[in-house]
Amino acid sequence: MRIGIDLDGTIADNFDLLVQTFNEYCGKSLQGKDIKQYSLCKTYNITEEEFNRLMDKKEEGIIMSSPLIPFAREKINQLVKEGWEVHIITARHPKYRDITENWLQNKGVPYSGLHLLNSHDKLELCRELKVRCMIEDNVHNAYQLADGGVNVILFEAPHNKCWPWQGIRCRSWLEIYQYIVNQWHS
Template structure:
């Protein structure tokens, strides 16, 4: 049994670090709860080029400084103990593979595969890996995956709360684990 897990916003709690970074860059005082869409370019009214340039400067620091989402380590470890293959599937650029591997190791997150796609298009890989579930916080990814036949657990975040979602929506890793455990006992 295989599960796909997005990294940023589902395991790595980098959201506040991103908001702080973009607030400083744009001279704003937004809080995480104010972010109602996934695109920080739209939220902060900046170009994709500005976004990319800022992330080139700051992303490594954000990656290495990100704390864990509560209970992620415990519940992912438990899934692995119960026989699940965990595939971390992230839109991060492959140039961050080594620091991502180090972060995962330092945080005690086990995984079978680490896939840095430099893209939000995760459907083909999820199909190829035959994942049973994909844990995701990006609503647009969730729609695409769901339309493509992948079971999605949407991890609740300020940027996806206003969007309709007919599938599974969870607020914590305890809920995610409970759903998976109840369906595959």
């Protein structure tokens, strides 16, 4: 059985680093709980070009400095031991493949496939891989995937708490693992 897992915000806990980076750039003092939408351009009232320029300078450092989401490594390892094939499906640019692979290896996160799409459109790949379920924190991605027939677990984050979601919403990797085991016990 195959499972798809987003990387940033579901395995890599980079949210606070992003908020800190954009606070410094914009001269603001927002906290993670203040972020109510996924788009930092809208949150910080900056253009896509400004966002991209800042990320070109800072993203590699954010990737390398990101801690793990609590229990992600342990529960992903447990899923792999139980026969799940893990595909990490991320909107990261492919130019970050090497540092992403190094980060995953250093953190002890196993995977069968690493897919850096440079796009938030993950539906076609999820269908192609025939993933049983996708774990995602971007509610817009979750809507698209669910509308396309993919089972989605929305990993709760400040930027998706206020959005309506009719599917499964989990607050931790302990909950995610328990749901998967209960739903698709092999």
